[in-house]
Amino acid sequence: MRRRALLPRFTRAERWVHRCTSALMLLCIATAACLYLPQLAELVGRRRLVETVHEWSGLALPVPLLLGLGSRALRRDLGRLNRFGPHDRDWLRAALWRSYRRRAGKFNAGQKVYAGWIAGAVLVMLGTGLLMWFTDLAPLAWRTGATFVHDWLALAVGVVVAGHIWMAVRDPQARRGMRTGKVDPLWATREHPDWEPTADEGDQPRGSSR
Template structure:
C-alpha cells in the first residue's frame, strides 16, 4: 500500500476512504436534520424556513451518491467493498454470540455489524434517491407512485435515522475506531483485539 503507517500501527483507511466517509457523513447529517425540520411538527414550528430546508435537503440528496461514485475510482475502497460484501462463517458466529463481540471471534477488516450497516446504508441511499427523484420530478409520475414513494421515503428515512444513531453510538464507544477513521491508522493491539483476522493479514 502507498501510505506507510507509524510503527506499531496498521493502515486502516486511506485518505480517499476517509474523505468519502467524511463527505457522506456531512451530507447525511444535513439530510437528517433538514428532514427532521421538514417532517416533525415540533421542529417545523421552531425552525420553519421550509423553502430553505427543502432546497438544502434536495441538493444534499442529489449530491449523496457522488462521493460513493468517486470512491469507486480508488482501489482501496473497492477492496473494502469486496470485504464488506462477503459474510464468512466467523461473521455469522460473531453475529450470533453476544459475548464474542468483545473480540474472541477473530474477524476480518470489518465485523458483521459493520457489514450489515454498510449494506443497509447503500441500499437505503439507492431507495431514498429513487423515491426522492419521484417526489422531486412529481409531474412525470402518476399520483399512485408519488404517494407510494412518499410512503417508502418517509419510513425508510426513519429507519436510517435510527441506524445512523446506532452507528454514531458505536463510534462514540470506541475512541480507537474513531481515530482509525480520523487519521487512517490504528494500533496493532486494537486490530488484534477487534479484527484479528485482518491484523494477521496485514502483518504477513
C-alpha cells in the same frame, strides 16, 4: 520507552469519502427533521430553503463514493464489505449471545450488515425522493406510495445512523482509524484478529507512527 508502531487502516481517499458522505447524510437527516417535526419547523422557518437543501444533499449523497471509486484501496474494502463468510455468521451469533470471542477480518459482520443496509436504503430513498420531486414521472398512486416508503424509511435510517454513531462513540480506536488512518495493533488484534494489513492500507508505509 518507544512508542508502539501504529497499523495503517484507511487511506486519505477513504477517509474523505466517509467524511463527505457522513456530512451529507447528517444534513439529510437534519433537514428531514426540520420538515417533519412542527417544533423544529417553527424554530428554523424558511421551509422552502430547507426543502431545497434536503433535496440537493440527498441527490449528492452517492457522489463521494462514486468519485472515491478511483481509489484502489476503497474498491478493495468495498469488496471486503460485500463478502459474507462463515466467520461472519459466527460473529453475529456471538454478538447475539454477548460473547466477546468474535472472529473478524478488517470489517466485522455488524459493519458489513450496516454497510449493505445503508447502501440499499440510500438507493430506495433516492428513487422515492425523485418520484416526489418530479411529480410528472409517475401517476398519483405511485407518488403516494413513494411518499409513504420515503417517510418511514427515513425514520429507520435516522435510528440506524444514530446507532452507528453510538457505536463509534464507544470505540475510540475505530474513530482514530477513520480520523487519522491508523490504529493501535493491540486493538486490531482484539477486534479484528483475522485482518492482515497490506502495505497500501494507509497513506504511509506499515510500521510508521504518527
